[in-house]
Amino acid sequence: xxxxxxxxxxxxxxxxxxxxxxxxxxxxxxxxxxxxxxxxxxxxxxxxxxxxxxxxxxxxxxxxxxxxxxxxxxxxxxxxxxxxxxxxxxxxxxxxxxxxxxxxxxxxxxxxxxxxxxxxxxxxxxxxxxxxxxxxxxxxxxxxxxxxxxxxxxxxxxxxxxxxxxxxxxxxxxxxxxxxxxxxxxxxxxxxxxxxxxxxxxxxxxxxxxxxxxxxxxxxxxxxxxxxxxxxxxxxxxxxxxxxxxxxxxxxxxxxxxxxxxxxxxxxxxxxxxxxxxxxxxxxxxxxxxxxxxxxxxxxxxxxxxxxxxxxxxxxxxxxxxxxxxxxxxxxxxxxxxxxxxxxxxxxxxxxxxxxxxxxxxxxxxxxxxxxxxxxxxxxxxxxxxxxxxxxxxxxxxxxxxxxxxxxxxxxxxxxxxxxxxxxxxxxxxxxxxxxxxxxxxxxxxxxxxxxxxxxxxxxxxxxxxxxxxxxxxxxxxxxxxxxxxxxxxxxxxxxxxxxxxxxxxxxxxxxxxxxxxxxxxxxxxxxxxxxxxxxxxxxxxxxxxxxxxxxxxxxxxxxxxxxxxxxxxxxxxxxxxxxxxxxxxxx
Amino acid sequence: xxxxxxxxxxxxxxxxxxxxxxxxxxxxxxxxxxxxxxxxxxxxxxxxxxxxxxxxxxxxxxxxxxxxxxxxxxxxxxxxxxxxxxxxxxxxxxxxxxxxxxxxxxxxxxxxxxxxxxxxxxxxxxxxxxxxxxxxxxxxxxxxxxxxxxxxxxxxxxxxxxxxxxxxxxxxxxxxxxxxxxxxxxxxxxxxxxxxxxxxxxxxxxxxxxxxxxxxxxxxxxxxxxxxxxxxxxxxxxxxxxxxxxx
Numbered sequence: 001x002x003x004x005x006x007x008x009x010x011x012x013x014x015x016x017x018x019x020x021x022x023x024x025x026x027x028x029x030x031x032x033x034x035x036x037x038x039x040x041x042x043x044x045x046x047x048x049x050x051x052x053x054x055x056x057x058x059x060x061x062x063x064x065x066x067x068x069x070x071x072x073x074x075x076x077x078x079x080x081x082x083x084x085x086x087x088x089x090x091x092x093x094x095x096x097x098x099x100x101x102x103x104x105x106x107x108x109x110x111x112x113x114x115x116x117x118x119x120x121x122x123x124x125x126x127x128x129x130x131x132x133x134x135x136x137x138x139x140x141x142x143x144x145x146x147x148x149x150x151x152x153x154x155x156x157x158x159x160x161x162x163x164x165x166x167x168x169x170x171x172x173x174x175x176x177x178x179x180x181x182x183x184x185x186x187x188x189x190x191x192x193x194x195x196x197x198x199x200x201x202x203x204x205x206x207x208x209x210x211x212x213x214x215x216x217x218x219x220x221x222x223x224x225x226x227x228x229x230x231x232x233x234x235x236x237x238x239x240x241x242x243x244x245x246x247x248x249x250x251x252x253x254x255x256x257x258x259x260x261x262x263x264x265x266x267x268x269x270x271x272x273x274x275x276x277x278x279x280x281x282x283x284x285x286x287x288x289x290x291x292x293x294x295x296x297x298x299x300x301x302x303x304x305x306x307x308x309x310x311x312x313x314x315x316x317x318x319x320x321x322x323x324x325x326x327x328x329x330x331x332x333x334x335x336x337x338x339x340x341x342x343x344x345x346x347x348x349x350x351x352x353x354x355x356x357x358x359x360x361x362x363x364x365x366x367x368x369x370x371x372x373x374x375x376x377x378x379x380x381x382x383x384x385x386x387x388x389x390x391x392x393x394x395x396x397x398x399x400x401x402x403x404x405x406x407x408x409x410x411x412x413x414x415x416x417x418x419x420x421x422x423x424x425x426x427x428x429x430x431x432x433x434x435x436x437x438x439x440x441x442x443x444x445x446x447x448x449x450x451x452x453x454x455x456x457x458x459x460x461x462x463x464x465x466x467x468x469x470x471x472x473x474x475x476x477x478x479x480x481x482x483x484x485x486x487x488x489x490x491x492x493x494x495x496x497x498x499x500x501x502x503x504x505x506x507x508x509x510x511x512x513x514x515x516x517x518x519x520x521x522x523x524x525x526x527x528x529x530x531x532x533x534x535x536x537x538x539x540x541x542x543x544x545x546x547x548x549x550x551x552x553x554x555x556x557x558x559x560x561x562x563x564x565x566x567x568x569x570x571x572x573x574x575x576x577x578x579x580x581x582x583x584x585x586x587x588x
Numbered sequence: 589x590x591x592x593x594x595x596x597x598x599x600x601x602x603x604x605x606x607x608x609x610x611x612x613x614x615x616x617x618x619x620x621x622x623x624x625x626x627x628x629x630x631x632x633x634x635x636x637x638x639x640x641x642x643x644x645x646x647x648x649x650x651x652x653x654x655x656x657x658x659x660x661x662x663x664x665x666x667x668x669x670x671x672x673x674x675x676x677x678x679x680x681x682x683x684x685x686x687x688x689x690x691x692x693x694x695x696x697x698x699x700x701x702x703x704x705x706x707x708x709x710x711x712x713x714x715x716x717x718x719x720x721x722x723x724x725x726x727x728x729x730x731x732x733x734x735x736x737x738x739x740x741x742x743x744x745x746x747x748x749x750x751x752x753x754x755x756x757x758x759x760x761x762x763x764x765x766x767x768x769x770x771x772x773x774x775x776x777x778x779x780x781x782x783x784x785x786x787x788x789x790x791x792x793x794x795x796x797x798x799x800x801x802x803x804x805x806x807x808x809x810x811x812x813x814x815x816x817x818x819x820x821x822x823x824x825x826x827x828x829x830x831x832x833x834x835x
Contacts, residue, residue, distance in 0.1 A: 091616030122619065167794075170628040170834065174794050177752040205722035208692060219793075463691055465719055468657050475657075477623045546613055559624060559657075564616060 023053060023063045027073045027097075027119070032128050034221040035228030037158045041128030042069065042119065049226050049250070050117070050131030052150050057112040057138040063105040065097055072096040072121055075105070076507070076548075077133065078288060079115040079272050079525040082107040084545025087507055089120045092548050092564055096121060112137030113272030114246040114290045116152065123161030126252035126554045130154065134246065135272075142443055143268045143277065145294055148244035149235040153285070153307055153316050155220040155254035156228075164217055164252075165555050172467045175219055178212045178313060178336045203341065208465060211338040213499060214424065215311030216555065217253040222307055222316025229317040234324050239300045243320065244268075246292050249285040252554035255310035255501065255528075257284050257426055260303050260320065261331065265293035267435060271524040273510075274443035281432035284310065286503040286528035288552035291435075295320070302326035310424070310501075312336040334429065342421035343499055345532030419532035424501070438515045440522035446510060447540050449519035452491035456482070460529060460551070460561065462498040468559055469498075469551065475560025482549065482563050484541045486570030491538045496529040502556065503528045506565065508547040512538040526552060544570035623656035628834065632745075633784075635830025637668075637803060641821065644671040647828075653686075660686040662696065675705040682713055693718030700731060707771050710734045723747070739765040739774070753790045755797075759783070768810065773818070775810020782806075788832055797832040 030043035044050025055061055067073045074096050076088035086107040090096035097103040112135040119129035132150040157164055167174040180201075188197035204211055227233035237243050245265075249256060259265075259282040266279045269292035277294075285291055285307075297303055302321035309315060312333050319327060413425040417437045428434040462469040471479070484490055492511075494504060504511075505526045512521050514536035521538075529535045550562035631650035638644055646669040653662040661684070668678040684698035693716055700711040715729035727743040741763045748756040763779040786801030803826040807815050812822040 091614060091618035091621060094614060096618065165624070166626050166628060169624070169626050170630070171794060179749055179752055181749040181751055183751070202722070208719055208721060208723065465692055466657060466688070475623075477621055558620070562620065566613075 021059055021061060023061065024066070025050065025063060025075070026066045026068050027075075027124075027129065028068045030128060032156060032226070033228075033231075034156050034223060035230040036221045039156070039158060039160075041156075042073075042124045043128050044131050047226070048128030048130070049152055049154070050129075052132045052134055053117065055109045055133065055135045057109055057135055060106065060108045064102050065105065066102040067097045067099055070099050072098055073119055073124060073129070074121045075117050075129075076120040077105075077107075077115065077117050078505075079113075079290070080107070080133070081110050081508070081510075081543065084508055084543065084547055087547065089507065089548045092546050109135055111135060111272060113269055113274070114150070114248060114292050115272050116248045116250055116288075116290065118250065120548070123165065123554060123558070125250075126157070126161040126164075128156075130250040132246070132248055142274055143244075143266075143294060144242055145244035146241040147237065148246060150225065150246045150248065151233075151235075151305065151318065152225050152248040152250055153254075153256055154223045154249075155217070155251040155309065155314065156223050157217060157220040157252070159219075161252065161554065165558055168216060168467045168555055169559070172216070172464055173210065173213075175217045176210070176212065176215070177218055178214070178311065179210060180212055207344065209339075209344060209499060210464075211340070211423070212336070213339060213464060214337055215254065215309060215313050216500070216553075218311070218313035220254065220309075220314050222254070222256070222309065222314050224305065224307070224316045224318040227318065229315065229330070232327065233318040234326070235318070235320050236323060237297060237320055239298055239322065240296070242294050242296050244292055244294050245305075246290065247285055248290045249287055251287050253287065254314065255284055255286050255503075256307040256316065257282060257310060258305065258307045259429055260295060260305050261328070261430070262301075262303050263295045263297055263320075265295050267291055267293050267439075268443075270440055270522055271526060273446065273523040275522055276441040276443055276520075278435065278439045278441075279433065280428075280435040280439075281430050282426070282428040283435035284426050286501070286526060286552075288503050288505055288526040289524070289528070302328040304328040304330055306331055308333055310337070310426075331429065338423045339499055339531065340419075340421055340423040342419040343423060343531040345419050417528075417533065417535065418530045422530065422532065424530060437513060437522075437528075440513070440515055441517050441520040442522050445519040446523045447512070450489055452538050453488040455491040455493055457493040457495060460494060460496045460498055460502050460504070462500070462556070462561070464499065467555075469556040469561035471561060471563055476550075476562035476564075477560065479563055481546070481566045484539075484565060484567050486541055486544050486567050488541045489538055490541060491536060494527070494529045494535045494537070496531055496533055496535075499531045500553075500556070501528055501530050502561065503552040504549070505552045506539060506547065506549045508543040508545070508565075508567075509539050509541060512540075514538065541567055542570075543567060623658065625654065625656055627654040628652070630832075630834040632832060633786075633830060634833055635799075635801075635828045637826040637828045640825040643824070645669060645677070645826070646671060647830075650833075655686075658687060660694075662686050662698075673705075677704060678702075679704045684713060684715075686717070689716070690718070692720070696729075702772075709769075709772060720744075733769065735769060735771075737765065737767045737769045737774070739763060739779070754787070755790070756785065756787050758785055765811075770814065773811060773814045775812075775814055777810065778808040779811045780805065780807045784828070786828065786830075794832075795834050799828075799830060799832060801828045801830075802826065803828050 025044045028043055028046050030048050032039050032041040032048050041048050065075055074088045074090045084093050086105050087093040115133040117131050117133055118125040132152050221228045225233045264279050266277045268277050271290055300322040302319050305318040307316040317330055413427045415425050415436045418425045426434050459472050461473045503526050510523045511527050513524050513527050515521055527537050544567050547565045549565045550557040629652045633649040635647050637647050649666045651662055651664045653660045655661050664682040666680040670677050680702050682700040684696045686694045686696040689695045696715045698713050700713050702709040711731040711733045713729055717727040720726045725745040729741045731739045743761045745759045761782040765774045765776055765779050768776045782805050784803040786799040788797040788799035790797045805824045807822045815822050
């Protein structure tokens, strides 16, 4: 009741937000039509994706979630800072929402920006249970725009997610249709010579690894706001307007490389936190990440928003146009990238079958390598950072890897957040600027800069052939919780010993990504760790309770790359009395 | 993950989850905290064979499993049905438990029941199955029969991708006996080999892949002599048509 009153009061103050404060969501079976296929799935309020929830910083929200499914459900508010009982992870935050039950979430909104929500139960999220959250800030935004659109991506697969998981476990290459063929072998021979081509094949064969193993799950249709490429979601604009596009990657598995041919994009926010503006031609969005960009189309023509998956096995497409029905040219998919031995840098032990070995990972330790030159440059804003960082990496020692005559990546593109010589380094389609993590600088530091109180190393581990994924070689089912102390600042060191990219997501607390910019390091909720690299992030442990921490690739999380994090100590949370907590927070 | 050995089979069956937190926090009893239990059914071969001396056979080689990463229950089934004679030339079922012993290999143990036309046999099975370097799928089994005879079987398969859908698979299966079992026509030494080349096309995902191929079967040594003594052949060439099926 108290909340309803408060919502009423807010409503009076802000006529635009008349209904602000109280929301209702139903979790329903829905049909998802991608244009390529129609598939039963799960949605909110009768549709997938669900509605865009528009909150206002400072308000207290009440969200009634009614489960119309015949199985338990949950909603996790991805990136929102809230009491842990409200975080929506069954078995960690709460017991879940039983069929027919209505669960009421209540929590204060203490932040602004672009976020999203999704089910944290089973495979409901890849089956369609996701939606967007837009939070209007209390104060003025540090950038201007005339209108904004949510651009929410997903990789909708014709197979039910349970079946995808089963197929991957049965045959890890079930969905990989980019494997090297006899023809590719002959192409390699004519390009590199017989011996090199043969040695290359032998080296990969010896590891029982595939260089084409970039995307585990292919055969999806990329959707933008629920629309397939043919259905062409369209955002209308008037020439000269500044349009803020709130990109959210709600995919189960797919990273997307996004560009809008003919328009530069100014990145102003990442994972809900403002960053110092950086203008790019293209950017890569990891699973669960968000990027807000501002574009300014000056002419009355149609512009294609083109989102190719990182492995180039699929794409999403939408249009910005002066009116509905217009279309811009749709580019062809570029050639699929191939992993190189550099991407296998973390996997030295593999050939011996010893998953626990991590020799060689230190070679890739760019977090330390880049300190020097990056810190000097940090105050100059973002321009030229990638190049600087790239140079500082030149000294990396790969001598232990014995690449011999292996076929390496072409083009020589480099990015400090990819292994040196990685085949995954993205390049802008027009030859221009491709966003790197190292370009990201917080607009305003969220926390005072201080030394971390301790470092926790977490090795991202797995076995592609068995499709098992784990942290430090231990799957969630066998793992003890990770214990943090309230008030400490933990430096996490992620060492990716697999050949896949992992978007690591810590619930409840911010992930301050170390790009070497000190207090200007960007604040994120999801941090991508590329194969064969080490990435550092720091977390101010300021949220008591217990939280989930996991790889956000649905099938990696489900097969074990998941942890419970327990924050010990701190203000008494009254434990399961979530409602009380929310109200207290709301009044504060 | 790979710390499990055969001796841990029983352990894995009863491995409890370890609650550590205070009682006031939610305990994770969601499905996520359980080992993922999955199932699958696959027929590597499901085919019609026509031999160079006009014999017609219906042949299958399949398996079904249920279980976790650590422990799987697997049913292997193989058979050769002579269409003219309306008789099973070969009918073999294995019930196995399988557990990882290294990154790429599983150990398996169980029983095998042979119930073809003629005398039956029951065997104890101990084996290794997995992926060898350079993408060879290999499987080695040791059998001890209820008659006290021991034998071994080695199986290897390699796939050559002409395209990502058109795949040539080469399979070799060899059996060696360490003692003679005259009743079922097995002589000591190398018993038989079966070599197959199949060109398949993935028509529906990887769940239905029709193929054409050739299979060569040969018996050796005493086994060949026994077969000849009974008026049978020692070598056969087959044209095969069939499909790889999985679901």
